[in-house]
Amino acid sequence: MAPLTIATWNINSVRLRIGLVERFLAEQAPDVLCLQEIKTIEDAFPRNALIEAGYPHLAIAGQKGYHGVAIASKRPFTRIEKDDWCEMGDARHLRVAFEDGLLLDNFYIPAGGDVPDPMVNPKFDHKLRFLREMVAWGEARRTRETRAIVVGDFNVAPLEHDVWSHKKLLDVVSHTPVETELLAEVQAAHDWVDAVRHFVPETEKLYSWWSYRAADWSAADKGRRLDHIWVTPALKDGLVATRTLREARGWPQPSDHAPVILELDAG
DNA sequence: ATGGTAGTCGCACTA
Numbered sequence: 001m002a003p004l005t006i007a008t009w010n011i012n013s014v015r016l017r018i019g020l021v022e023r024f025l026a027e028q029a030p031d032v033l034c035l036q037e038i039k040t041i042e043d044a045f046p047r048n049a050l051i052e053a054g055y056p057h058l059a060i061a062g063q064k065g066y067h068g069v070a071i072a073s074k075r076p077f078t079r080i081e082k083d084d085w086c087e088m089g090d091a092r093h094l095r096v097a098f099e100d101g102l103l104l105d106n107f108y109i110p111a112g113g114d115v116p117d118p119m120v121n122p123k124f125d126h127k128l129r130f131l132r133e134m135v136a137w138g139e140a141r142r143t144r145e146t147r148a149i150v151v152g153d154f155n156v157a158p159l160e161h162d163v164w165s166h167k168k169l170l171d172v173v174s175h176t177p178v179e180t181e182l183l184a185e186v187q188a189a190h191d192w193v194d195a196v197r198h199f200v201p202e203t204e205k206l207y208s209w210w211s212y213r214a215a216d217w218s219a220a221d222k223g224r225r226l227d228h229i230w231v232t233p234a235l236k237d238g239l240v241a242t243r244t245l246r247e248a249r250g251w252p253q254p255s256d257h258a259p260v261i262l263e264l265d266a267g
Numbered sequence: 268a269t270g271g272t273a274g275t276c277g278c279a280c281t282a
Contacts, residue, residue, distance in 0.1 A: 013273090065281085066281065066282090067281095213272050215271085
């Protein structure tokens with residue numbers, strides 16, 4: 001069986017950047033594209049562009065102006081589910097199943113605001129509660145879901161070399177110890193394998209996001225690895241390759257995130 | 268310690 005290719009990309013408005021999505025699909029042709037921050041209600045999602053690009057199977061969880069996730073696929077789904085996390089009603093999650101039983105979860109974890117203190121910043125509190133719910137979710141299903149993939153914008157850069165300066169970012173939301181430790185708990189709860197770090201040594205800097213607020217994002221290169229692809233241990237032997245499409249951050253009117261791509265033999 | 272950019276919605280909020 002040909003390798004399955006799955007991409008994840010925080011697009012920061014799918015309506016504004018549908019042209020970039022089309023370019024990405026034409027150039028990379030993944031089987032499945034998971035989007036975050038589509039920033040639109042489902043009725044205004046640019047379905048036709050994706051159908052015409054060869055992705056007729058669409059799962060969309062949208063809301064007006066904020067958040068929102070979608071999965072566009074060449075292969076049909078047998079199931080589409082949306083979980084409500086933290087009882088907030090936010091569109092931050094989608095789960096699809098494929099015909100061979102493979103499960104795919106797409107997450108947009110809360111960014112968490114600026115102040116890394118849950119007592120004074122409700123957005124950071126929400127982020128921590130979201131991560132704790134993910135721990136419980138992983139523990140509850142780890143024994144029955146053996147062929148599963150989880151992707152998305154996790155808004156956490158877990159490892160020292162997932163940020164441009166470990167020391168300087170220890171107090172910056174996305175890399176604080178409470179977040180990185182919680183994300184490690186999420187990962188351990190389901191024995192998730194970090195597919196990207198399976199290929200790129202932990203000692204090597206790797207980012208998927210660069211702030212808009214830099215005069216020259218590429219020269220400064222003050223990035224963070226916020227976007228992730230994890231697989232269950234049963235899929236580990238099928239991992240073929242991953243890549244982070246840094247060049248897409250330099251496309252005209254780009255998202256601040258680059259796409260992350262996984263190829264695997266999903267057996 | 269600050270401010271820098273971007274998108275959506277509408278003159279504020281989120282990232």
